[in-house]
Each structure stands twice: as structure tokens, then as C-alpha cells.
Amino acid sequence: MNKDKILSIIFYIISVVFHPLLLVTITVSILLHSQNYAVSVPTNSKLAIIFVFFLLTFLVPFLSILIFYWAGSIDNWQLDKKEDRFLPFLLTTIFYIISAYFFTYKIPIAILPHITTLLWTTSVCLGLVTWITYFWQISAHGVGIGGILGFFVGLQVMTNSQDWSFWIQMFVFFVGLVMTARLYLQAHTPLQVWSGVLLGLVVCGSGQILFF
Numbered sequence: 018m019n020k021d022k023i024l025s026i027i028f029y030i031i032s033v034v035f036h037p038l039l040l041v042t043i044t045v046s047i048l049l050h051s052q053n054y055a056v057s058v059p060t061n062s063k064l065a066i067i068f069v070f071f072l073l074t075f076l077v078p079f080l081s082i083l084i085f086y087w088a089g090s091i092d093n094w095q096l097d098k099k100e101d102r103f104l105p106f107l108l109t110t111i112f113y114i115i116s117a118y119f120f121t122y123k124i125p126i127a128i129l130p131h132i133t134t135l136l137w138t139t140s141v142c143l144g145l146v147t148w149i150t151y152f153w154q155i156s157a158h159g160v161g162i163g164g165i166l167g168f169f170v171g172l173q174v175m176t177n178s179q180d181w182s183f184w185i186q187m188f189v190f191f192v193g194l195v196m197t198a199r200l201y202l203q204a205h206t207p208l209q210v211w212s213g214v215l216l217g218l219v220v221c222g223s224g225q226i227l228f229f
Contacts, residue, residue, distance in 0.1 A: 028198035035195050037161030038109070041074040041139060042067060044165050045132060047184060073116040074136075078109040096157075102150045106157075110143040131225070135168055138224035142217055156205045159213025162188070162195045164221035166214075171225025 049063040058066075082105045085091045091101035117136035142160050149155045166188040173181040196210045205213075 024201060028201045031194055031198040032158060032202065032204075035158065035162055035191060035198075037157045038075045038078055040161045040165050041135065042071045044135060044168065045070045048132065051180065051184075070132075073119075074113065074139075078105075078112050081105065081108050081112070102154070102157075103147065106143065106147040106150055110140060110147050113140040113143055131168075131172060134225055134228055135221070137228070138168070138221040139164060141224065142220050145216060145220070146213075154205065154209060155216070156199055156210045156213035158195050158199050159205070159210045160217040161213075162192050162217065163214035164217030166192055167218040167220070167222030168225055170218075171222045174226055 046067050049058065049066065082091075082096070085105055086093070090104060092098060093101055096102045096105060113136065117133065117140050120136060121133045142164050146155055146157055146160055166185065169181045169184045169188060173179070173185060192214055196214065199205050199210050200207060
């Protein structure tokens with residue numbers, strides 16, 4: 018196996034691990050297991066919350082993409098082509114809005130107020146990506162990873178705490194890693210990747226600061 022093949026496999030794995038639909042679950046897991054955050058929540062409850070978010074923000078949208086693929090509405094379940102993205106992205110946006118409404122008004126998580134803000138800002142990002150995708154192929158991976166970086170930056174600003182500096186530094190690294198992976202795999206141009214990162218960073222960061 019040559020060097021290019023090995024790098025392609027590594028960067029493909031990175032793209033899967035940091036799939037945009039998985040990032041909310043990853044972020045909620047980080048929040049629930051961070052020191053001085055949600056310390057009163059029992060471990061079993063934390064696991065239950067993580068599972069619910071995995072179900073609503075990853076599994077249901079991902080299954081809907083597979084259904085589109087099996088029905089022949091899209092050519093590739095990985096949504097490599099701009100033409101395949103609009104309907105799955107639109108449906109995913111609707112799922113996220115429903116989830117945000119559910120946790121904000123039906124079962125508000127008083128001890129985890131930042132999570133509902135994360136859901137709403139993520140929904141806004143998805144809506145913008147869906148609209149942009151109609152005209153141009155912006156990087157959804159870039160939007161996702163940039164959004165989580167913006168979320169933690171906004172969280173640190175609003176809490177006036179250094180508790181999140183480690184995760185800010187980690188996600189700066191992850192942003193570079195994901196951008197490199199998408200470019201190496203030739204999934205996007207540099208402009209598409211940078212535009213995605215900046216969109217996510219601005220929307221999720223400003224949303225956390227303005228609306229929390």
C-alpha cells in the first residue's frame with residue numbers, strides 16, 4: 018500500500034469521525050463530562066441525554082439520507098455532488114429545528130442552557146448551508162467543525178471562564194485537521210472549506226454570545 022493510499026484512508030477516517038451530524042453529540046458529550054459543568058447530573062442521566070441527542074441529531078437524519086439513496090433520489094449517500102445535497106440538507110434542517118423546539122419549549126434542560134442555544138445555532142447553520150447548496154457547494158464539514166469552535170469560544174466569553182480554553186485549542190487543531198482532510202480528498206476547494214469554517218464560526222459563536 019503506497020503513501021497516497023494510506024493518507025487517503027487516514028483522511029477519510031477523519032472525515033467520518035468529524036462528520037457534521039456527529040458533532041452535536043460529540044459536543045454534548047464534552048459538556049456533560051467537563052469539570053464544573055453539569056456536576057449534579059447522574060452518570061446514567063448523562064448517558065441518556067447523549068443517546069437522545071445521538072438519536073435526534075445523527076441517527077434519524079442519517080437514516081433519512083440512506084432512504085433517499087435507496088429510493089434513488091440521490092446518487093451517493095455521502096452527498097459528494099451538489100445536486101444530491103439539497104433535499105437531505107433540507108430534511109436535516111427540519112429535524113434539527115424540531116429538536117431545538119422540543120428541548121427549548123417541551124422539555125427544557127434547565128441545567129444545560131447552552132445546549133439549546135447550540136441546537137438553534139446549528140439549525141441556522143444548516144438552513145444557510147441548505148440555501149447556499151442550491152447555488153454552490155460549501156463545505157458542510159467546514160461549517161460543522163467551525164461551528165463547534167465558535168460555540169466553545171462563545172461559551173468561554175459568556176461564562177468568563179478559562180474552563181473551555183483546552184477545548185478551544187483542541188478544536189483549532191481539529192479545524193485544521195478536517196480542512197486538510199477535505200482538501201486532500203479533493204472533496205472541496207480551499208474557498209469552499211474556508212467559507213464553511215467561517216460561516217460556522219460566526220453563526221455559532223455570535224449566537225452563543227447574543228442569545229444565551
